[in-house]
Structure formats: structure tokens, C-alpha cells
Amino acid sequence: MRFIALLALLISTTLFATDDDNSFITKYEYGAMLYKNPRGIGCNKCHGNGKKEIILAKYRNKKGALKYIKVPPIAKVSFEDFKAKLKSDKTESLVMPTYFLTDDELDSLYFYIQKLK
Ligand code: HEC
Numbered sequence: 001m002r003f004i005a006l007l008a009l010l011i012s013t014t015l016f017a018t019d020d021d022n023s024f025i026t027k028y029e030y031g032a033m034l035y036k037n038p039r040g041i042g043c044n045k046c047h048g049n050g051k052k053e054i055i056l057a058k059y060r061n062k063k064g065a066l067k068y069i070k071v072p073p074i075a076k077v078s079f080e081d082f083k084a085k086l087k088s089d090k091t092e093s094l095v096m097p098t099y100f101l102t103d104d105e106l107d108s109l110y111f112y113i114q115k116l117k
Pocket residue numbers: 035038041042043044045046047070071072073074077081082085086092093094095096097099109
């Protein structure tokens with residue numbers, strides 16, 4: 001019985017504690033997890049390490065001119081702009097998917113992106 005109580009305690013602290021120092025998973029680890037698997041296609045798939053512009057695709061338009069689909073660097077975006085972007089809906093972007101992340105998740109994700117190498 002005591003064992004089950006201990007197990008329940010362990011599980012609940014792992015699931016619900018992410019911010020304080022003695023939690024099992026740090027903010028950095030949580031952010032890393034979200035960056036690669038944010039309930040949808042991973043940010044890393046398009047943004048890489050977030051430091052430089054990436055060309056996702058090249059195509060020619062009807063007039064034969066070369067066009068690029070570019071992914072901007074995200075490591076230097078302010079937290080306000082970051083949040084605004086991640087909370088905006090599909091109509092604003094043709095390429096980047098819409099995510100439904102909580103403020104806590106965005107906080108950890110941003111924290112992690114600042115530390116990407
Ligand atoms: C399918 C590719 C793709 C994925 C996956 C993706 N993005 Fe993007 N992202 C883009 C493109 C393209 C743009 C620029 C054009 C636009 O806004 O759609 C962009 C723009 C941004 C911007 C705005 C940058 C600026 O200069 O204002 C931020 C911040 C951002 N992405 C963060 C993320 C995060 C965090 C994730 C994961 C949760 C993510 N993106 C996943 C393609 C992607």
C-alpha cells in the first residue's frame with residue numbers, strides 16, 4: 001500500500017512539476033521536448049537550430065521566375081513576437097502550422113530556443 005502511494009506521488013510530481021528546481025524534468029528539457037514534438041510537426045523540421053534562414057523549397061512561378069519558400073531564424077525573436085506568432089491562426093501563414101500550446105509550454109519552448117546551439 002505504501003508503495004502504491006509512493007508511486008502515485010512520483011507520477012504526479014513528474015507530470016505536474018516543470019518549473020521548480022527539484023522537478024524531474026527541467027524547463028530546458030521540457031522546451032527541448034516541445035521543440036521536437038509540439039503536438040504536431042516539430043519546429044526543428046523547418047527551423048533547424050533556429051539561428052539562420054533556411055530555404056525550404058524552390059519553385060518557378062507561371063512567368064518562370066525562381067521563387068523560394070524561406071523559413072526565418074527564430075532565436076532572436078522577442079518573447080512578445082514569439083507568442084504573437086504561435087498564437088495566431090492559420091490565415092496568417094501558408095506554411096507554418098497552427099499549434100495550440102499553453103502559455104507554460106510557450107515559455108519553456110522559448111527558453112529552450114534561446115539556448116539552441
Ligand atoms: C512546416 C514548416 C514550419 C514548422 C513546422 C514551424 N515553422 Fe515557424 N515558421 C515557418 C515559416 C515558413 C515562417 C515564416 C512565414 C510565416 O510566418 O509563415 C515561420 C515563422 C515563425 C516565427 C516568426 C519569426 C519572425 O521572424 O517573426 C516563429 C517565432 C516561429 N516560426 C516559431 C516556430 C515554432 C516555435 C515552431 C514549433 C512549435 C515552428 N515555428 C514550426 C515554418 C515552420
